[in-house]
Amino acid sequence: MSNPNPHEMKAFELPAGFGEGDAARAAVAFIGVDPREHALDCLADFADVLYGDMVLLPFADGQPDWPNTTRDTLTKLSGHWSEIKPEDIARLAVLTDGFNRFIENAEDVSVVTLWRGGTPDVRQIDGVPCPAAHLWTPP
Numbered sequence: 001m002s003n004p005n006p007h008e009m010k011a012f013e014l015p016a017g018f019g020e021g022d023a024a025r026a027a028v029a030f031i032g033v034d035p036r037e038h039a040l041d042c043l044a045d046f047a048d049v050l051y052g053d054m055v056l057l058p059f060a061d062g063q064p065d066w067p068n069t070t071r072d073t074l075t076k077l078s079g080h081w082s083e084i085k086p087e088d089i090a091r092l093a094v095l096t097d098g099f100n101r102f103i104e105n106a107e108d109v110s111v112v113t114l115w116r117g118g119t120p121d122v123r124q125i126d127g128v129p130c131p132a133a134h135l136w137t138p139p
């Protein structure tokens with residue numbers, strides 16, 4: 001390849017022998033990310049989009065206990081991964097109050113969005129029934 005333009009970047013080449021032998025060993029062993037930490041990081045971003053609070057949804061027999069889900073049965077999270085167990089990842093959700101910013105005439109509506117790894121399940125848990133709250137999907 002020729003470089004007719006003196007300002008054009010030249011091709012990068014590694015020196016001969018680079019990455020071979022003892023010098024190629026990793027300086028630090030790989031440290032994995034705790035799945036709780038990753039899940040809460042994703043949920044925190046999701047909660048920011050929804051203007052909501054991170055919570056744990058009550059479960060019964062390994063499934064969301066929607067009939068018994070109220071503001072009192074939700075467990076509010078501070079956002080640090082050490083406060084949950086690995087089995088709690090499935091229970092991660094976002095509580096959004098004053099859903100009026102998304103749906104007109106829904107200022108008294110409380111909605112819980114079960115995260116499900118990015119495939120949300122949206123349910124209204126408080127306020128005057130608002131069918132639109134169940135049909136809404138996050139941006």
